[in-house]
Amino acid sequence: MQVYPGDPQPEFDPHATIKDDKVNVTRFTLGSHTGTHVDAPWHFLQEGNSIDMEPLDKFIGETAIIDASGKNIITAEEFSGYDIRSNDIVLIYTDTGDRRTNFAYLDISAAEWIVENGVKSVGIDTASVEKYGRKDAPVHKMLLASNIGIIENLANLEQFAGSRMFFVCLPLPLKGIDGSPARAVLFDIVK
Amino acid sequence: MQVYPGDPQPEFDPHATIKDDKVNVTRFTLGSHTGTHVDAPWHFLQEGNSIDMEPLDKFIGETAIIDASGKNIITAEEFSGYDIRSNDIVLIYTDTGDRRTNFAYLDISAAEWIVENGVKSVGIDTASVEKYGRKDAPVHKMLLASNIGIIENLANLEQFAGSRMFFVCLPLPLKGIDGSPARAVLFDIVK
Numbered sequence: 497m498q499v500y501p502g503d504p505q506p507e508f509d510p511h512a513t514i515k516d517d518k519v520n521v522t523r524f525t526l527g528s529h530t531g532t533h534v535d536a537p538w539h540f541l542q543e544g545n546s547i548d549m550e551p552l553d554k555f556i557g558e559t560a561i562i563d564a565s566g567k568n569i570i571t572a573e574e575f576s577g578y579d580i581r582s583n584d585i586v587l588i589y590t591d592t593g594d595r596r597t598n599f600a601y602l603d604i605s606a607a608e609w610i611v612e613n614g615v616k617s618v619g620i621d622t623a624s625v626e627k628y629g630r631k632d633a634p635v636h637k638m639l640l641a642s643n644i645g646i647i648e649n650l651a652n653l654e655q656f657a658g659s660r661m662f663f664v665c666l667p668l669p670l671k672g673i674d675g676s677p678a679r680a681v682l683f684d685i686v687k
Numbered sequence: 688m689q690v691y692p693g694d695p696q697p698e699f700d701p702h703a704t705i706k707d708d709k710v711n712v713t714r715f716t717l718g719s720h721t722g723t724h725v726d727a728p729w730h731f732l733q734e735g736n737s738i739d740m741e742p743l744d745k746f747i748g749e750t751a752i753i754d755a756s757g758k759n760i761i762t763a764e765e766f767s768g769y770d771i772r773s774n775d776i777v778l779i780y781t782d783t784g785d786r787r788t789n790f791a792y793l794d795i796s797a798a799e800w801i802v803e804n805g806v807k808s809v810g811i812d813t814a815s816v817e818k819y820g821r822k823d824a825p826v827h828k829m830l831l832a833s834n835i836g837i838i839e840n841l842a843n844l845e846q847f848a849g850s851r852m853f854f855v856c857l858p859l860p861l862k863g864i865d866g867s868p869a870r871a872v873l874f875d876i877v878k
Contacts, residue, residue, distance in 0.1 A: 519731060525714060538711055542705050556872070632709070633709070679870075680857070
């Protein structure tokens with residue numbers, strides 16, 4: 497697991513151990529945007545929802561999984577040729593999730609396409625949908641202001657690229673917080 | 688959210704803020720068994736799996752939701768009269784989840800019934816399946832040694848008590864750790 501530069505370093509400390517206490521319990525510290533995670537609107541928008549206020553159905557539903565491997569900038573054109581429907585979650589496989597900084601990212605045309613086509617959430621296998629280091633965050637702000645969910649640092653998308661599946665991603669309901677680590681799974685769609 | 692006596696106190700600290708940094712990011716600390724969470728076998732068994740080693744299908748599947756409200760000790764008899772099938776997840780509504788210590792708990796007969804009937808996981812709306820303060824943890828050890836999942840501190844079970852549904856509970860894959868906070872959802876089963 498990589499940590500976005502400047503974010504808190506994860507820490508894991510034994511709080512109780514079987515040897516001394518008959519039970520293992522761990523005290524751990526994470527950043528709210530570390531590992532696979534969901535961005536709450538309040539991450540970038542002062543008036544936006546915190547993660548506990550977000551309805552879970554934004555992160556649960558049918559998904560189209562896009563293969564954007566080999567691209568450094570993901571534009572609206574990347575979505576053509578895929579069966580993407582209103583209310584879908586779009587997941588983007590970039591194959592750049594191992595890069596700490598110069599990973600692939602969405603440009604504003606891709607964000608506009610997502611808004612205009614009624615996509616309800618977008619997920620990506622990198623640390624951010626945004627170009628690394630871009631502090632004005634136009635892609636985040638457009639998506640979050642349009643009530644579109646953002647899931648980052650997804651893993652294992654490659655084998656599902658090109659298919660439609662059912663996605664379930666469950667962030668923790670951390671009260672008043674800007675995002676949360678989350679686990680995500682894909683199910684086959686059985687008609 | 689209550690914290691099991693002796694467990695770490697949750698802490699949430701702003702790491703970056705929109706005002707100063709153009710973005711909200713939080714550094715948070717939790718115990719591995721705080722809030723809704725999954726116990727890994729390694730919580731009580733020295734040779735048991737850590738949470739990242741646990742297959743997710745233990746925590747995903749059809750569930751029978753039991754109404755054990757009004758009981759302080761949940762015995763095997765509590766399961767009679769319910770349609771509980773092999774490979775089910777059994778969720779137990781006790782209505783004692785607001786109690787910090789003297790909550791309802793499973794006795795060993797209930798644990799034996801779960802093992803003998805091929806239940807794959809058991810979830811409860813209290814801080815523990817075990818009697819409060821019982822350090823030898825016979826119920827945990829019997830269940831975990833039998834490869835049965837344990838989910839504690841579930842919320843909002845009341846309205847689903849008595850029904851069969853589809854349960855998805857997703858712990859974080861914390862490497863080498865004894866358990867993890869998790870979010871859980873119930874879906875209707877559509878035949």
